[in-house]
């Protein structure tokens with residue numbers, strides 16, 4: 516069965532996956548860029564930015580695994596970009612340049628309809644206005660049996676967690692404090708029963724935690 | 732200068748240091764007892780309960796360090812016990828039996844006055860009704876130049892963090908989900924500037940994070 520998987524989601528010690536005041540200058544909110552240092556030190560992380568070199572240890576393995584077996588991605592509109600409200604035009608096509616590192620269909624949750632955008636290298640952005648279950652169904656169909664990756668951000672992950680639809684949640688705790696921003700965990704008494712957490716894995720200056728859904 | 736130090740404060744992956752519904756049966760709230768398994772596997776943790784044996788690695792070292800150089804403790808009334816509201820009588824004298832593992836004066840924050848209680852082995856519980864700054868001043872005086880340990884719980888730590896009075900905050904992340912309960916981190920934009928976090932230290936199934944206050 517096709518799974519819904521979150522990978523490399525990096526959280527501060529105080530529980531935020533994005534800092535406050537997201538903008539063009541601060542895609543991850545103020546201070547949020549400090550979260551992902553570990554990833555851009557890895558070989559796979561550098562390759563994602565078109566670079567070379569990088570470490571090839573446990574952090575790199577986690578980054579690589581995030582893409583394996585994935586046939587489509589779902590993300591929230593704030594992860595797609597800094598534009599808010601009705602789209603003023605169709606200029607914004609994501610943070611990732613003409614050739615985004617997805618290479619498959621990406622379903623962007625938003626309340627603001629927009630025609631699909633075809634990028635180089637197999638990435639097509641589709642804008643889904645009828646909610647998370649519809650976005651997942653469309654992503655599953657597009658993935659043709661492969662898994663669906665849930666990219667983020669926080670609001671999107673919170674909804675899929677509350678719906679009980681996330682199968683695999685890889686959280687990376689970075690030794691960073693953000694003070695404020697977006698959390699993925701909100702009070703939800705049944706979360707404790709629905710997921711289990713594997714023993715932590717020490718990376719290079721970060722900690723990897725993998726939550727998996729208990730069998731129903 | 733005498734420091735205010737938090738040690739061995741164990742937090743779930745979803746950010747709680749106590750589960751919901753604290754009671755006599757569930758001192759750490761429902762599910763919260765799973766947080767401290769790592770501590771009671773260590774030699775120092777077992778000794779605290781009057782037991783023997785236990786591991787002597789990095790986790791044990793962190794537990795031991797928590798008591799060194801400490802001359803007084805401050806804690807919140809919910810950490811002291813499950814009784815809420817005005818004290819019905821003076822029977823409750825803490826979770827720790829006749830000889831609590833403090834061995835020094837302990838200042839319990841509460842809005843409900845109560846005479847001090849002298850226990851065996853040097854522990855005296857004082858009840859402080861005029862707020863956290865007063866409790867800390869009294870603890871500092873009692874510690875006679877030594878450090879003050881801030882025991883918890885969540886509400887108490889949140890207040891001392893907000894006041895900028897915590898010097899050392901050792902948080903242990905356990906691979907546990909609680910779903911709901913008490914958090915120590917609440918949105919506080921300046922926290923990110925006031926503290927820095929050392930690289931994580933891998934324990935036996937848990938991760939140690941040490942936050943220290945930046946010099947002013």
Ligand SMILES: NC(=O)c1ccc[n+]([C@@H]2O[C@H](COP(=O)([O-])OP(=O)(O)OC[C@H]3O[C@@H](n4cnc5c(N)ncnc54)[C@H](OP(=O)(O)O)[C@@H]3O)[C@@H](O)[C@H]2O)c1
Pocket residue numbers: 523524525526531532533534537542543544550590591592593594595599600624625626627643644645646647666667668669670671672674697
């Ligand atoms: N730390 C990490 O590893 C990591 C990973 C991924 C992302 N991030 C960061 O997370 C931040 C984004 O997270 P976020 O919580 O602000 O937002 P988000 O989840 O990316 O997007 C929220 C937006 O998605 C749309 N949306 C969500 N649910 C919807 C629904 N049920 N129906 C219709 N539209 C829906 C809405 O857009 P409209 O307003 O258009 O309706 C909503 O405003 C960014 O800073 C990103 O960089 C961090």
Ligand SMILES: NC(=O)c1ccc[n+]([C@@H]2O[C@H](COP(=O)([O-])OP(=O)(O)OC[C@H]3O[C@@H](n4cnc5c(N)ncnc54)[C@H](OP(=O)(O)O)[C@@H]3O)[C@@H](O)[C@H]2O)c1
Pocket residue numbers: 739740741742747748749750753758759760763766806807808809810811815816840841842843859860861862863882883884885886887888890913
């Ligand atoms: N995970 C860990 O490592 C760890 C460590 C320590 C404790 N804990 C757990 O944390 C939980 C307790 O935390 P909590 O957040 O519920 O409560 P808490 O901080 O222990 O106590 C809160 C109470 O302290 C008193 N108080 C706090 N601030 C005050 C002020 N400014 N003035 C007067 N009184 C004040 C009030 O008592 P009154 O209602 O009497 O006024 C308040 O209800 C327990 O379950 C404990 O086991 C966990």
